[in-house]
Amino acid sequence: MISSPISRKIVRAGLIGSSLLAGGAGPAMAGTQIAAQATPPVAAPGRIAPNAPFTTVDGKVQQLDAYKGHPVIVWQVTTWCPSCAAGLRTFTEHQAQIDRSDLTVLVLRDYKNGGYPGPGMRDFAKSVAPALLADPHFVFGKDSQALFERYNPRKFVDIYQAIAADGRIRLVSSSPSATFDKIEALIRPRS
Numbered sequence: 628m629i630s631s632p633i634s635r636k637i638v639r640a641g642l643i644g645s646s647l648l649a650g651g652a653g654p655a656m657a658g659t660q661i662a663a664q665a666t667p668p669v670a671a672p673g674r675i676a677p678n679a680p681f682t683t684v685d686g687k688v689q690q691l692d693a694y695k696g697h698p699v700i701v702w703q704v705t706t707w708c709p710s711c712a713a714g715l716r717t718f719t720e721h722q723a724q725i726d727r728s729d730l731t732v733l734v735l736r737d738y739k740n741g742g743y744p745g746p747g748m749r750d751f752a753k754s755v756a757p758a759l760l761a762d763p764h765f766v767f768g769k770d771s772q773a774l775f776e777r778y779n780p781r782k783f784v785d786i787y788q789a790i791a792a793d794g795r796i797r798l799v800s801s802s803p804s805a806t807f808d809k810i811e812a813l814i815r816p817r818s
Contacts, residue, residue: 628712630786631634631635642709651673661681669776669777669778669780670701670777670778670788670796670799672793672796672797672798672799672800673795673796674795674796675794675795675796676691676701676788676794676795676796677691677772677777677778678690678692678780678792679691679773679774679777680771680773680774681733681735681768681769681770681771681790681802682768682769682771683767683768684747684748684749684752684760684767684768684769688799689696689766689790691733691774694731694733695794696731696791696792697729697730697792698728698730698731698733698789698790698791698792698813698815699710699730699731699732699733699789699790700730700731700732700733700787700788700789700790700810701735701774701788701790702714702732702733702734702735702780702786702787702803703735703736703737703770703775703778703779703783703785703787704734704735704736704737704751704784704785705736705737705740705741705743705745705784705785706736706745706746706747706748706750706751707740707741707743707744707745708741708742708784710784710785710801710802710804711784711785711804712751712755712803713802714785714803714804715734715751715752715755715756715759716756716804717803717804718734718756718759718765719756719758719759719805720731720805721807721811722758722759722762722764724811724814725765725814726762726764727816727817728814728815728817729792729815729817729818730814730815731764731765731766731815732764732765732766733766733768734748734752734759734766734767734768735748735767735768735770735774736748736751736767736770737769737770737775737784738769738770738771738774738775738778738779738780740773741782741784744789748749748767748768748769749767752767756794768815784799785799785801785802786799786801787799787800787801787803787810789809789810789812789813797813798810
């Protein structure tokens, strides 16, 4: 039995909170409508690639839409991940082929780096593939939370999307070192 008025208020607040968490409306919410939040589009094969911001290693905020009309790979990495380092070395091995194309590869450090510490993106690139830092076909940076949620909702540590010039996502995969043949099929020499 609850005897004090304060104890009754605490129990009542707990019941209202429990009701709200369970999807019900407590007395305090009766008659109140909660606005539904629109779910942002998520990147998936065949869909138009959703726009989202990211920040380059130089501190410039860019939008993915800036690459419309050109093929682009959005590759999200963690700087502590061995398969990400191997993938970056694979891109270095194919640098000349990519440089002859219209492809841009965005190498973006995952939002919060997959939950673990690691070097910044510039240091990661310098240690694994320094030649790519000066190559205009490679843009290094970090995800925004919006980009991460749209392009990596399952929070993989190594995932990429290949986006065609028409803005449609053609491929979603991981580990470029193991799947570069899929990327290579999308690389077209510049006309």
